[in-house]
Structures are given as structure tokens and as C-alpha cells.
Amino acid sequence: MAIELTDPQREDLRALARRATARARDVLRARIVLAAADGMANTTIAGRLGVHVDTVRTWRRRFVQHGPAGLADRPRSDRPCRYGxxxxxxxxxxxxxxxxxxxxxxxxxxxxxxxxxxxxxxxxxxxxxxxxxxxxxxxxxxxxxxxxxxxxxxxxxxxxxxxxxxxxxxxxxxxxxxxxxxxxxxxxxxxxxxxxxxxxxxxxxxxxxxxxxxxxxxxxxxxxxxxxxxxxxxxxxxxxxxxxxxxxxxxxxxxxxxxxxxxxxxxxxxxxxxxxxxxx
Ligand SMILES: [Zn+2]
Ligand SMILES: [Zn+2]
Known part of the structure; x- marks a missing residue:
């Protein structure tokens, strides 16, 4: 699954990856997508970022399927539900x-x-x-x-x-x-x-x-x-x-x-x- 980024998307992801206040997992996801968009293989990205190759696959797929929104946390099923x-x-x-x-x-x-x-x-x-x-x-x-x-x-x-x-x-x-x-x-x-x-x-x-x-x-x-x-x-x-x-x-x-x-x-x-x- 190849990732093609528009210029604004690339800018946003780079800004996120550099932002000092960003959460580590958001930075990681941004770096995975940026590397994937550069044509790097999953195993290479995994090696460079020090994560499991499945993690790279997950975020590549999410971005291909849902764009930048795919990088957000999904509600986890085991998270206690708040009854508003x-x-x-x-x-x-x-x-x-x-x-x-x-x-x-x-x-x-x-x-x-x-x-x-x-x-x-x-x-x-x-x-x-x-x-x-x-x-x-x-x-x-x-x-x-x-x-x-x-x-x-x-x-x-x-x-x-x-x-x-x-x-x-x-x-x-x-x-x-x-x-x-x-x-x-x-x-x-x-x-x-x-x-x-x-x-x-x-x-x-x-x-x-x-x-x-x-x-x-x-x-x-x-x-x-x-x-x-x-x-x-x-x-x-x-x-x-x-x-x-x-x-x-x-x-x-x-x-x-x-x-x-x-x-x-x-x-x-x-x-x-x-x-x-x-x-x-
Ligand atoms: Zn009652
Ligand atoms: Zn009786």
C-alpha cells in the first residue's frame, strides 16, 4: 500500500513530528507515515524507528484507508465507558x-x-x-x-x-x-x-x-x-x-x-x- 501525501498533509505531519508538546505515539505515527510516503519498506521503517513491523503496517494501512483521521486513537473496547x-x-x-x-x-x-x-x-x-x-x-x-x-x-x-x-x-x-x-x-x-x-x-x-x-x-x-x-x-x-x-x-x-x-x-x-x- 503506497502512501501519497499532499503537500499540506506532509507539512502537517512534519510539524507534528517536530512538535515538542506532541504525544510520543502521535510523533511515531507521523514518522511512520512520512517514511512510508518516502517509499520505504515496512521492515526498514520498523528498524529505523525501533518498533515492531506490525505497528508500521497498522499505521500505514490506517492512513491509506482513512487519511490523517486514521492516525487518531480509536475508542478502545476495553476502556470503561463514561455514561454521559x-x-x-x-x-x-x-x-x-x-x-x-x-x-x-x-x-x-x-x-x-x-x-x-x-x-x-x-x-x-x-x-x-x-x-x-x-x-x-x-x-x-x-x-x-x-x-x-x-x-x-x-x-x-x-x-x-x-x-x-x-x-x-x-x-x-x-x-x-x-x-x-x-x-x-x-x-x-x-x-x-x-x-x-x-x-x-x-x-x-x-x-x-x-x-x-x-x-x-x-x-x-x-x-x-x-x-x-x-x-x-x-x-x-x-x-x-x-x-x-x-x-x-x-x-x-x-x-x-x-x-x-x-x-x-x-x-x-x-x-x-x-x-x-x-x-x-
Ligand atoms: Zn427508577
Ligand atoms: Zn391449609
Whole structure:
């Protein structure tokens, strides 16, 4: 790939290469292009400038393809993304406007690099089932406290439903309840004779922000994470359904009994565990 420079381009590159305040890497790129334009081979340039020949190839190709603009730094994919108002608006628009498709869109594509945006929390808990059989079962719904970057408040109750493409944030007195980008990615439960266990994974979009009311920064999993899990049961004696919830902030062990026949239905011995799987 031969490089032909216009006179102004050559002047600019020479000026850059001489400029005392220029960054070393900009000077290097300019010198590579100037040498290439003089008809020098890549290996010769590499030897003269003391760099790897791949570096010479890269900047020669960039200049041929993009001209002087090709010598600028490209945004690096591993650079942490800064979430300015524009990025935030884009997320809000996606959340409230187009419903993101699970998997295909928002879980793998974000305004910057997906890994910067996506957070994953694992919720696990085990409930002991007393002998009375009330067919206790998990409801595909949970509430999780999250620091919401859309309404920019910490500790918002966010409701997730299995199969829904978005979650609902409780907002606050100024900022109404609103959709947020989150979903239940996994909801696996295992029923054994005397216990039932649940493992749910919740994915959500998250970006740094500052809660002006509480004067504290938002964190990826809120400071005092809290979850509420829902269960249903069926009373065999009265043939009526009932429901329960279990949550993090209860004194353990906590138990629940049937509202129809008062038989014990479940005992929660340990607090549900919350663990951030992805993101910091
Ligand atoms: Zn919110
Ligand atoms: Zn009952």
C-alpha cells in the first residue's frame, strides 16, 4: 500500500513530528507515515524507528484507508465507558420506547460495551417444608432493591416477572413508577421431599449516577440489597389457594402457615442470598 501525501498533509505531519508538546505515539505515527510516503519498506521503517513491523503496517494501512483521521486513537473496547446524559437517554429510550428482545438486543448490546452495562444478580434461597402438604410453589415474580440510574435514586424496589422483557422501578414521589431494563434470566427451582430451593438470575442495565436526594452515588448492587420472593400454595383441607412471600429482612427462622387451616406451610431458616455475578 503506497502512501501519497499532499503537500499540506506532509507539512502537517512534519510539524507534528517536530512538535515538542506532541504525544510520543502521535510523533511515531507521523514518522511512520512520512517514511512510508518516502517509499520505504515496512521492515526498514520498523528498524529505523525501533518498533515492531506490525505497528508500521497498522499505521500505514490506517492512513491509506482513512487519511490523517486514521492516525487518531480509536475508542478502545476495553476502556470503561463514561455514561454521559446521551448514553443514559439512549438507554431510557430503549427501555420506554422499543421493547428490547431478550437475548438478541439489550442483554448483549448496550450504548457502550455490553459488559459495562449489564449487571447480573443471583438470588438463592432454600425453604423447609413441614410435613403438611400444601403444594407450595414458587411464583415467577420477585422484587429486588436496586440503584436505578433512570430515576437516579438508590434503593428502589424493582419488580421482575418471569418472561417479561422489562422490569418496573417504583420511582419516587417526584419520578413516577417506570419501566427499567431488566429481566429474569433464569428461574430454577428444585422440589425435594422436605425442602424447596430456588435460584434466580436477574439481569439489568446499570450505569453510574449520583442520587442527589440522599447525596450518595449509586452502586451496581445497592448498599443494602433486599429481595422479596413469592410463593403460592393450595390448602388440601379447604381446597383454597393462598400465597406467601419471603424476603431478606425478616428475623430467621421465619415461618408461614396456611391462612385457611393454620397448618405450617414453610419455614425459612436462612436469609435469601444475593450475589452480583456480572459487573462491579
Ligand atoms: Zn427508577
Ligand atoms: Zn391449609
Amino acid at each position: 446524559p446521551a448514553a443514559r437517554l439512549k438507554v431510557v429510550a430503549t427501555v420506554t420506547g422499543q421493547v428490547p428482545q431478550p437475548d438478541s438486543q439489550w442483554t448483549h448490546r448496550g450504548p457502550c460495551q455490553d459488559r459495562d452495562v449489564l449487571r447480573s444478580v443471583e438470588v438463592t434461597t432454600v425453604l423447609v417444608l413441614p410435613s403438611s402438604s400444601h403444594n407450595l410453589h414458587w411464583r415467577g415474580r420477585l422484587e429486588l432493591s436496586l440503584d436505578c440510574f433512570i430515576c437516579q435514586r438508590t434503593g428502589r424496589t424493582t419488580t421482575f416477572v418471569v418472561g417479561a422483557d422489562r422490569a418496573v422501578c417504583s420511582g419516587d414521589d417526584k419520578f413516577d413508577q417506570h419501566y427499567s431494563a431488566g429481566r429474569i434470566a433464569a428461574f430454577d427451582h428444585r422440589e425435594e421431599r422436605d425442602q424447596t430451593s430456588l435460584r434466580a438470575v436477574v439481569d439489568y442495565w446499570w450505569a453510574p449516577f449520583h442520587d442527589a436526594k440522599r447525596n450518595e452515588p449509586g452502586v451496581a448492587l445497592t448498599r443494602a440489597p433486599w429481595v422479596r420472593l413469592h410463593l403460592g400454595y393450595y390448602c388440601p383441607k379447604t381446597e383454597k389457594p393462598g400465597e406467601f412471600h419471603t424476603q431478606t429482612n425478616l428475623v430467621r427462622p421465619s415461618s408461614g402457615s396456611c391462612r385457611h387451616c393454620s397448618a405450617p406451610v414453610m419455614v425459612s431458616q436462612e436469609v435469601p442470598q444475593l450475589r452480583l455475578l456480572v459487573g462491579r
